[in-house]
Amino acid sequence: MTMQRAAAVLLLILLAPAQSFAQIREGERIEIGLSTDRVSITSDFAGANLTIFGALDNADPLISRQGRYDIIVVLEGPPQVVVVRKKSRVLGMWINTQSVAFQDVPASYSVAMTRAPQDITDAENYKRLALRPGNIHLKPLNPDGEPRTIQEFTAALRARKEAVGLYVELVGGVQFLSQNLFRATLKLAPNVSVGTHKARAFLFRNGVFVQETSAALTIRKAGLEQRIFDFAHQQSLLYGIAAVLLAILTGWLGRMVFKKD
Amino acid sequence: MLGSQLFRVSRVGIYLPIAEMSVNMVILLAMGGAVGFLSGMFGVGGGFLITPLLIFYNVPPAIAVATGANQVIASSFSGALAHFKRGTLDVKLGCVLLAGGIVGSSLGVTVFAYLRSLGQLDLIVSLLYVAFLGSVGGLMMVESLNAIRRARGGNRISLKKPGQHNWVHRLPLKMRFRASKIFVSVIPVLALGAIIGFLASIMGVGGGFIMVPALIYLLKVPTNVVIGTSLFQIIFVAAFTTVMHSTANQTVDVVLAFLLMVGGVAGAQYGARVGQKLRGEQLRALLAALVLAVALRLAFDLFVEPESLYSLGDIAA
Structure with a gap:
């Protein structure tokens, strides 16, 4: 037991300079x-x-x-x-x-x-x-x-x-x-x-x-992209209805813009 | 010096907040425009085209289905307005179809959730697409080619032959639809609406490609009225689908939908004008060719060995 401990201490003493040398290099x-x-x-x-x-x-x-x-x-x-x-x-x-x-x-x-x-x-x-x-x-x-x-x-x-x-x-x-x-x-x-x-x-x-x-x-x-994402996830029903209204508005505006006949 | 810097690669790209990917704006506008042109011409919402196109463009399928439904509303609304002004829209017939459609859609959404829980939903959807597009397209092609051949032969034959009635016309509870010049039982009209609503919610489409031939061949509604009426009904089915997908899956990307809409609305106006110039049987032959082409493309994916046998996905899909 004591022999082992002594051996370990000896080993540490021997290793110490090598270790500090390695740290420098x-x-x-x-x-x-x-x-x-x-x-x-x-x-x-x-x-x-x-x-x-x-x-x-x-x-x-x-x-x-x-x-x-x-x-x-x-x-x-x-x-x-x-x-x-x-x-x-x-x-x-x-x-x-x-x-x-x-x-x-x-x-x-x-x-x-x-x-x-x-x-x-x-x-x-x-x-x-x-x-x-x-x-x-x-x-x-x-x-x-x-x-x-x-x-x-x-x-x-x-x-x-x-x-x-x-x-x-x-x-x-x-x-x-x-x-x-x-x-x-x-x-x-x-x-x-x-x-x-x-x-x-x-x-x-x-x-x-x-x-x-x-x-x-x-x-x-970024701000707007994150807000759209949050809206879609937190108020999904309202988001769905808004998406439908946006589509109807786009369709109607398109009709107004392209109306020739 | 320590630091980092970001350089922008390109300016035509646009970031989709729900799909969480950057896409080319010009390609999406053109895609919307091309589909809008066809939808205005044939009176189909274009859902059966836009959804596969988005998937080919690497948009996740769940987002492609839901966003496709959203974009269909815009082009259908714009197209239906044009037909309404021209008097080629049967509001009464559209409302009866819609009543059936809502019932069918609600049922379809339930079945959709069930199929999803079983897995292999993608396969069922693909099979439905191939089966319906293939058979509807095939039947329409045969009929319209025969009609063109007869028209070339000299004797103009309209589809609506007086005195020629099928089993549909012997059912009770008859109702008169003035704009369509038909007098039929509401039972087949409601049933048709329900079947289409059911398929539409499972396949993520408006159902115009089934509605148009069914109204023409089954109910003998004149082709010019069919297109407006079909668009009218699609607006509501697509709106219902959009809200359902938004609440259940949060898969509607408004930025993606808006880009497709802008292209689509512009395209639909020109498509409707070209459609007016073509004769009924020519229009039907072209629609049949288009439907068959999509069916073949999907069948190809199903039956030909893929480039890679492996695919990556998340746990929910």
Whole structure:
């Protein structure tokens, strides 16, 4: 017992200088900031480019000059429940026959990186950090399903999200402006989900992961769009009647404008 | 320097608050205009065209159905006004049809909810579309082509042949509809209204594409009166559907509907004028071709292997 304790103390003493030494050497810190933590979707919104600026503190000038620092910035949409349905042929018709529901699926996942992914670090690191669309954790709502089915539907979910441009990677999307400053450009799709998005930045040095930092970004509808949405949900009967009256008024005005005969 | 900036990509895009997506304004106006033109020409609300078109344009189906119903009101109202001024609208016949229609619609909404709880609602709706559009379009096409052939042969034959009555005309409780120049029992009129109201609420359409041929072939109402009367009845069925969808599902997008309406109302005026110049059988042949084309497109989706077997949806759909 005492022997073990003594051994542990000895080990700590031996490790301490190594640890402090490591702190001095690996002192790089990455920071990102958003000048606004809110993006309002106005009526003329048709998608947008989101630019995030960031800084690298305590960067080693030698490694900077050699271009051995790499940065990956991810903008992750709010988590959602998604149902993946599969069609199969029944009596000659293609009908939804199977479905698997997933929870906490990021609505969107867009990645910007300084270089091609294989040049930054290896697949094992990406997997460990749950980085890149292929490594997002996708959990089925009902975990007791057959593993092969779940595997098939997980792959299909990723493929569909990629096909509609919601899970994207942009090589060269992060650029160094100087030794310490960088800029990441990410795309907000026209059908971007409203809610809290999370921007995360990962710093790599010589292919080794150093640090991660994050910032939140709220995407919401602008005043009028939000009011229409609230009206439709809170006073749905009145909203329906208003929609009917608007249609009748438009029809009548149209008749007045185009009346020639 | 730390910060972020937003750059606008394009200015023709418009954001839909209920559908929660950005769409191209010009495309929607053109879509509304094209459908409005056809609806003014044929006296159909255009619901059976606008709903599939919106779905092809990636608008969620629930929103496409409800918003389609809303837009149909505008073009039908505008078209019905034009027919009312011209005296080609039988208000009395329209009201009797409507009385049946309200009963049918209420029943339809209940069945809709039941089908939805069973799942596979989309499939049932698709099958109904293919079956009804296919058979109505096919029958109309055969009849109108025969009529055109006879007209080319020299002897003009009107659909309303005096003395030729079918079983419909032997039913009791007869009522005279002056504008339509018919004297029939109210039973088939009410039943027709009810059936159409029922199908309309399940399929999310006004029902004009069933109403027009039924009035022509079953009740022998003259084609020119049929169009105005059908539009008159569609206004109310579509209004009822809009309010129902708004209260039950909150799926009516007024911004989307308004864009479609503006295009549709303009299109309907020109469509009505072109419709006046065409002869009855030509008009019917064109409508039949249109109905068949939509049926084929939907059947194609049902029977041809899709590009991807998988689709994503939310838990409610």
